[in-house]
Amino acid sequence: RKEVEQDPGPFNVPEGATVAFNCTYSNSASQSFFWYRQDCRKEPKLLMSVYSSGNEDGRFTAQLNRASQYISLLIRDSKLSDSATYLCVVTSISSGSARQLTFGSGTQLTVLP
């Protein structure tokens, strides 16, 4: 079982739709949580951090449930430019004390005109 698991996707939605992605993680010692976005053949870029209290950044809302070890991302009023792969990321302290990122396999989103 992978340490971070995501909806397999792909998600194909019309412009303006609301779409939700889910992610679960297995390491209860995980400390920080993020969503990264990766466009085709490009590098991953940080989209937003995820907190237990929930956080919102414009049309994007992220939520963490530590008890269930579950992370979500909600995108409202989706735009064509939201088309990308969304990577769920958790961090833990590695043997050298750095925050090691563990990525899910990603969920591909295509927003259709």
Added chain:
Amino acid sequence: GAGVSQSPRYKVAKRGQDVALRCDPISGHVSLFWYQQALGQGPEFLTYFQNEAQLDKSGLPSDRFFAERPEGSVSTLKIQRTQQEDSAVYLCASSLTLNTGSQHFGDGTRLSIL
């Protein structure tokens, strides 16, 4: 530019050849990470450096993989006697400190082993 720079952008090698991939992190970033990303998968951790010290190499798949960062800035990932399963995108990331989960990634090197 001010971002993480990787070279070459693409590398094709024959099975058995050695390859070297370069990463130039953001100036002043203490931590440098290498990841391997197979097609359709998320990046997987290979190794990381704090300045010139390689503190974790637990993700390196075999002893054919070697990374160095001798002066605490530029890093090189070397793969010896390449195999077809080494074909992947190799991503380098840097961060200002050890304790941030926010890493800045380079565009990656797309390695194809024939």
